Amino acid sequence: MIKEVKKRVKELLDSGKITGFLGLRDMNGHVGPHLFCDGGDLEALVLGDRERPGDSRYPLNKQLIHLARSYPEDTFGVLVRGCDERGLKTLSTWNQLHPDKVVPVGIACPQELAEACECLRPYPDEFVCGEKVEGCPYDSVAQLDGIDLAARFDHWMREFEKCIKCYGCRDICPMCFCKECSLESNELIRTGDIPPEMPLFHLTRAVHMAGRCIDCGLCNEACPADIPLRTLYKKVADIIDEEFHYRPGYVADQKSPLNILSQPGVE
Amino acid sequence: MDYRTALTTCTYCGCGCNLYLEVLDGQIIDTIPCKTSPVNEGKLCIKGWNVHEFVQSPNRLTRPLLRKEGTFEEVSWDEALEFTASKLRDIKEGYGGDSIGFLTSAKATNEENYLLQKFARAALGTNNVDHCARL
Amino acid sequence: MTNSVAELENSDCIFVIGSNTTSSHPLVATRIFRAKQKGARLIVADPRKIHLALMADTYVRQNLGTDVALINGIIHVILERGWQDQGFVEERTEGIEELKKTIQSYTPEKVSEITGVSAEDIVKIAEDFGTADAASIVYCMGITQHVTGVDNVKSLANLAMLTGNVGKESTGVNPLRGQNNVQGACDMGGLPNVYPGYQAVTMPDNQKKFESRWSASLSDQVGRTVSDMLSGLSDGSLKALYVMGENPMLSDPDTAHVEEALKAAELLVVQDIFFTPTAELAHVVLPGSSFAEKDGTFTNTERRVMRVRKAIEPVGDSRPDWQIIQEISNRLGYAMAYDSPEAIMNEIAEVTPSYGGITYDRLEGSGLQWPCPDRDHPGTKFLHKDAFARGKGMFHAIEFMPPAETVDPEFPFWLTTGRIHVHYHTGTMTRNSPTLNAEVSEGFLEINPGDASQLGIREGDEVKVISRRGQIRVKTVFTDRVERGLVFMPFHFVESNANALTNPALDPIAKIPELKVCAVRVEKAA
Numbered sequence: 001m002i003k004e005v006k007k008r009v010k011e012l013l014d015s016g017k018i019t020g021f022l023g024l025r026d027m028n029g030h031v032g033p034h035l036f037c038d039g040g041d042l043e044a045l046v047l048g049d050r051e052r053p054g055d056s057r058y059p060l061n062k063q064l065i066h067l068a069r070s071y072p073e074d075t076f077g078v079l080v081r082g083c084d085e086r087g088l089k090t091l092s093t094w095n096q097l098h099p100d101k102v103v104p105v106g107i108a109c110p111q112e113l114a115e116a117c118e119c120l121r122p123y124p125d126e127f128v129c130g131e132k133v134e135g136c137p138y139d140s141v142a143q144l145d146g147i148d149l150a151a152r153f154d155h156w157m158r159e160f161e162k163c164i165k166c167y168g169c170r171d172i173c174p175m176c177f178c179k180e181c182s183l184e185s186n187e188l189i190r191t192g193d194i195p196p197e198m199p200l201f202h203l204t205r206a207v208h209m210a211g212r213c214i215d216c217g218l219c220n221e222a223c224p225a226d227i228p229l230r231t232l233y234k235k236v237a238d239i240i241d242e243e244f245h246y247r248p249g250y251v252a253d254q255k256s257p258l259n260i261l262s263q264p265g266v267e
Numbered sequence: 268m269d270y271r272t273a274l275t276t277c278t279y280c281g282c283g284c285n286l287y288l289e290v291l292d293g294q295i296i297d298t299i300p301c302k303t304s305p306v307n308e309g310k311l312c313i314k315g316w317n318v319h320e321f322v323q324s325p326n327r328l329t330r331p332l333l334r335k336e337g338t339f340e341e342v343s344w345d346e347a348l349e350f351t352a353s354k355l356r357d358i359k360e361g362y363g364g365d366s367i368g369f370l371t372s373a374k375a376t377n378e379e380n381y382l383l384q385k386f387a388r389a390a391l392g393t394n395n396v397d398h399c400a401r402l
Numbered sequence: 403m404t405n406s407v408a409e410l411e412n413s414d415c416i417f418v419i420g421s422n423t424t425s426s427h428p429l430v431a432t433r434i435f436r437a438k439q440k441g442a443r444l445i446v447a448d449p450r451k452i453h454l455a456l457m458a459d460t461y462v463r464q465n466l467g468t469d470v471a472l473i474n475g476i477i478h479v480i481l482e483r484g485w486q487d488q489g490f491v492e493e494r495t496e497g498i499e500e501l502k503k504t505i506q507s508y509t510p511e512k513v514s515e516i517t518g519v520s521a522e523d524i525v526k527i528a529e530d531f532g533t534a535d536a537a538s539i540v541y542c543m544g545i546t547q548h549v550t551g552v553d554n555v556k557s558l559a560n561l562a563m564l565t566g567n568v569g570k571e572s573t574g575v576n577p578l579r580g581q582n583n584v585q586g587a588c589d590m591g592g593l594p595n596v597y598p599g600y601q602a603v604t605m606p607d608n609q610k611k612f613e614s615r616w617s618a619s620l621s622d623q624v625g626r627t628v629s630d631m632l633s634g635l636s637d638g639s640l641k642a643l644y645v646m647g648e649n650p651m652l653s654d655p656d657t658a659h660v661e662e663a664l665k666a667a668e669l670l671v672v673q674d675i676f677f678t679p680t681a682e683l684a685h686v687v688l689p690g691s692s693f694a695e696k697d698g699t700f701t702n703t704e705r706r707v708m709r710v711r712k713a714i715e716p717v718g719d720s721r722p723d724w725q726i727i728q729e730i731s732n733r734l735g736y737a738m739a740y741d742s743p744e745a746i747m748n749e750i751a752e753v754t755p756s757y758g759g760i761t762y763d764r765l766e767g768s769g770l771q772w773p774c775p776d777r778d779h780p781g782t783k784f785l786h787k788d789a790f791a792r793g794k795g796m797f798h799a800i801e802f803m804p805p806a807e808t809v810d811p812e813f814p815f816w817l818t819t820g821r822i823h824v825h826y827h828t829g830t831m832t833r834n835s836p837t838l839n840a841e842v843s844e845g846f847l848e849i850n851p852g853d854a855s856q857l858g859i860r861e862g863d864e865v866k867v868i869s870r871r872g873q874i875r876v877k878t879v880f881t882d883r884v885e886r887g888l889v890f891m892p893f894h895f896v897e898s899n900a901n902a903l904t905n906p907a908l909d910p911i912a913k914i915p916e917l918k919v920c921a922v923r924v925e926k927a928a
């Protein structure tokens with residue numbers, strides 16, 4: 001698997017098509033994000049499957065935005081799975097990234113990861129390695145939908161109660177790019193308290209991510225309180241899909257119906 | 268363009284979370300939790316997520332300061348170090364090493380703590396070494 | 403910690419006492435949440451209704467400074483009901499008879515009177531803890547910052563030993579270290595009585611070993627503690643103080659006294675990354691580099707030694723602290739010639755048995771938990787597996803003693819201090835972090851709404867808080883996190899410095915001041 005990826009990245013770097021490739025590196029005994037700039041130096045490149053498939057995924061698109069903001073003329077390659085590609089597409093409709101300045105190098109996720117993620121499309125449009133597997137339904141949502149409303153509310157309140165207000169769900173999110181974050185507004189949610197006001201804090205974020213969340217699950221993995229945030233956002237995504245027939249990132253160039261009017265882009 | 272990520276350990280609490288500092292052209296621009304860390308498994312608290320912010324704060328001390336006639340003046344390293352060494356020498360000679368105390372730091376590295384207590388014990392001959400960690 | 407953080411996840415019962423874990427050690431709280439998810443019983447004892455109390459199976463608010471009584475009460479019930487681990491007690495411990503005698507009188511009823519915790523809750527805690535397969539104790543400064551700090555810790559050790567919760571996975575007595583490298587500072591001999599690795603300075607063998615390794619003649623006298631240094635400065639027996647990266651002006655009790663002491667110094671050297679209130683009093687201020695600008699290691703609360711790696715060049719003209727010390731030492735005529743922190747670590751490993759197997763190469767990946775005596779040793783996940791360091795575990799029969807200062811008509815409120823989740827210690831770093839400072843930018847006094855209305859103050863009003871040692875002004879927050887008669891303040895804020903009020907009375911053995919209890923008066927600010 002990794003061979004095909006390295007080959008592709010080497011071609012891109014050697015041909016001068018990209019300035020650098022944002023991928024993952026095994027270094028210091030850990031896997032972390034890294035910008036590869038030399039086609040001859042791809043030894044440590046890895047895909048983020050250390051003990052289990054996808055156990056060391058990072059918000060590479062977020063780091064890509066950092067680079068693109070400082071170096072708007074350069075083109076970068078980036079490692080993408082299905083969710084990351086949904087992210088790229090959506091970020092471009094929000095004018096956060098220019099599609100012609102990004103060269104995705106895709107990998108398809110194995111069954112195990114697709115199931116763990118309950119991912120509707122666990123592969124990008126094009127991929128250099130991996131096998132295409134079927135998407136998996138949102139079982140966690142269905143399961144909660146199956147219990148009565150009061151119990152469901154209880155469940156979420158018990159989960160939210162653990163929140164230590166680290167803002168990690170926002171900070172890790174490749175789709176959070178607003179300059180001012182309503183979660184930090186003292187008028188909306190009193191600052192300084194933990195847990196933050198319930199369920200206001202979490203619902204504010206859920207609503208904000210509607211039409212933007214590409215279901216990568218990184219927030220869930222970053223939550224020190226193990227709150228099943230991904231399930232919450234999946235539920236919101238289902239509602240948006242029912243109402244507006246829109247799921248971010250599944251169709252290129254399709255803009256979110258919720259924010260057609262206000263584009264906070266960088267252009 | 269110089270973009271790099273450096274794997275390190277959070278400097279705030281005793282959990283010791285592992286994180287990457289994201290550096291672009293000499294500026295630390297972000298913090299990313301280390302997914303494979305046995306301690307924090309890709310999570311951080313609010314302090315950890317923002318640990319890069321204080322590092323390049325405009326309030327950082329950047330030059331040695333020496334009190335001259337009551338007010339601080341910026342001086343060269345040479346002057347500050349010479350002042351410190353000669354004063355320590357004078358006090359040691361005048362009153363003995365035990366008239367000097369050292370506070371090591373729960374924020375400094377092991378290597379630095381080791382060095383300061385070694386300096387106190389070996390160079391000044393005193394065991395007056397402690398830190399504020401009881402607090 | 404005797405055990406590792408991750409092990410908490412598999413405890414059957416976790417007893418958290420004197421630790422506001424979600425604020426001060428959030429990533430330890432993660433493991434407590436997980437244990438709870440897996441069905442563990444969670445017991446929280448804290449005078450303040452902290453975040454973790456919300457999800458506890460049993461939460462009790464003991465009166466300030468009554469921990470020994472509470473723990474004795476729990477032990478009393480365990481012994482009475484036969485929930486102790488008799489096999490462990492017989493094989494691995496001694497002194498149980500003494501303990502039994504002492505705790506005889508600590509009936510739930512009597513303990514309830516002292517602590518304010520109901521007798522039923524005491525029994526419930528005893529049952530949950532006493533009957534669990536693997537039970538862990540987690541504590542922090544709420545236990546140690548008392549004149550009875552050592553008694554408190556010994557009492558917790560009694561409880562753990564009595565129930566056989568020592569020396570096996572997911573058990574233990576687990577102090578959470580407050581600052582990131584307190585563990586390391588202690589391990590490295592940042593203490594007046596020991597060389598690195600807790601080797602006593604009074605043992606001739608140790609002295610000889612270090613004299614030959616360091617080519618110097620060393621003192622065999624135990625040195626001064628922080629508080630002895632401060633009083634020495636005041637009375638003139640100490641002339642100089644060299645402070646690396648600490649801020650006693652904010653962190654130590656009774657600020658007025660600290661200031662007087664520091665001002666009396668003939669030489670005050672402060673090495674720091676910010677211009678702290680302590681630096682303001684210095685004769686010379688040496689700008690050190692932050693953790694992001696240098697290589698090195700930190701040792702976390704579970705004894706795990708981990709790498710710190712340089713991300714950027716030193717800011718401005720600042721220099722890594724090890725280089726500053728080395729420079730001064732060389733100028734003083736004691737030669738040091740390390741070319742890197744790694745070279746220092748190699749020397750540490752050579753002279754410190756518990757760090758003997760530690761090299762930078764081996765720290766790649768997960769780091770190593772000491773004791774790690776040699777290059778082939780994998781490190782140690784939990785301590786006291788087959789035996790205690792001294793052979794048999796010793797029970798300590800301990801009587802309850804009230805705090806050094808108690809409330810009276812003139813100072814009718816109990817004040818306790820602590821941390822909040824966004825700030826760290828004296829705020830030097832966190833308050834220079836825009837995001838953190840935006841979340842909470844000023845100090846506050848938590849007061850029960852009932853008390854507040856009696857005093858005729860409105861929420862957000864500024865009040866005067868006065869103790870026997872000083873007074874400050876601070877705005878109020880109304881909350882039932884504190885009961886009537888108790889007020890709380892975080893100690894991160896120089897503008898409303900809680901330690902202007904706190905009591906410097908010390909634990910006689912550990913010399914820890916009683917920062918968690920003092921008596922104050924609250925007045926409407928004019």
Ligand code: SF4
Pocket residue numbers: 169172173174175176209212213214215216217218219220230233
């Ligand atoms: S799953 Fe979470 S991290 Fe990923 S896009 Fe949605 S909200 Fe952001």
Ligand code: SF4
Pocket residue numbers: 162163164165166167168169170219222223224225226227229
């Ligand atoms: S990551 Fe989890 S704990 Fe942190 S703010 Fe989000 S929900 Fe709360």
Ligand code: SF4
Pocket residue numbers: 277278279280281282283284307311312313314315316427428429430
């Ligand atoms: S990120 Fe938070 S929990 Fe982790 S070491 Fe830093 S301060 Fe402690």
